[in-house]
Amino acid sequence: MRLAVNIDHIATLRNARNEFEPDPVEAALLAEKCGAAGIVCHLREDRRHIRDLDLQRLREAVTTKLDLEMAMTPEMQQIALKTRPELITLVPEKREELTTEGGFDITRHFDTLVEFLKPIREAGIESSIFIEPSQSAITLAAQAGAEMVELHTGTYALKTDFAERDKEFERIREAASFAKSLGLKVVAGHGLNYLNIAPFKTIPEIEEVSIGHAIIARAVLTGLDSAVREMIRIIE
Numbered sequence: 001m002r003l004a005v006n007i008d009h010i011a012t013l014r015n016a017r018n019e020f021e022p023d024p025v026e027a028a029l030l031a032e033k034c035g036a037a038g039i040v041c042h043l044r045e046d047r048r049h050i051r052d053l054d055l056q057r058l059r060e061a062v063t064t065k066l067d068l069e070m071a072m073t074p075e076m077q078q079i080a081l082k083t084r085p086e087l088i089t090l091v092p093e094k095r096e097e098l099t100t101e102g103g104f105d106i107t108r109h110f111d112t113l114v115e116f117l118k119p120i121r122e123a124g125i126e127s128s129i130f131i132e133p134s135q136s137a138i139t140l141a142a143q144a145g146a147e148m149v150e151l152h153t154g155t156y157a158l159k160t161d162f163a164e165r166d167k168e169f170e171r172i173r174e175a176a177s178f179a180k181s182l183g184l185k186v187v188a189g190h191g192l193n194y195l196n197i198a199p200f201k202t203i204p205e206i207e208e209v210s211i212g213h214a215i216i217a218r219a220v221l222t223g224l225d226s227a228v229r230e231m232i233r234i235i236e
């Protein structure tokens, strides 16, 4: 199973001061150097973390695979066609949300989705839809012409009751197998972390997991040791 690293929250931290550090592109290159198979960024309509210039610079720098997460809007379609990431992932977006809440409502938006994906496909960009692990959503994703689905693991990640969490995990396993049987590539993501990721190794159909917040949060603490030591060395 491959790891794609989402670097949105490097930009969140950078934007806290609205200056230059930390740089999401530098983070992306470091993640690639350490074995990440791809870099994920979500260009939100409100640009709360990743900004247009970040995306341009990421496109120039990333050599593995750039996955642009975006809402299904004309503006984002133009940006994707201009930027040409290897992959776009369509996600639902609500301006007020703290993070993505649930999968893309593919039943509601099916006709628009079919039209939306045509120029993306013609440009040679792969498309993935971030959906709930349900057979109906997967079937519609395949019918709409997506090459890939990203199964939403946020519900699994938030379950504190083990029996309920196992049940949700089985739903993801069945969804992955069903998606693969339709010829779709399968990715999983949202809310995955160092404690809840291990069971995913038992689902061979999931080729890749996409993880952001947990890795950036861990990096802050594991990196603090050398950051403090380095500063002390300078001032002593």
Ligand SMILES: CC(=O)[C@@H](O)[C@H](O)COP(=O)(O)O
Residues within 6 Å of the ligand: 006, 008, 009, 042, 044, 069, 091, 098, 099, 100, 130, 189, 190, 191, 212
């Ligand atoms: C689709 C998904 O689960 C996440 O990648 C999410 O879209 C990231 O966006 P935020 O970093 O704004 O939470």
Ligand SMILES: NCC(=O)COP(=O)(O)O
Residues within 6 Å of the ligand: 006, 040, 150, 188, 189, 190, 191, 192, 210, 211, 212, 213, 214
């Ligand atoms: N597609 C999921 C993603 O990119 C990262 O989600 P999270 O790990 O930040 O919850």
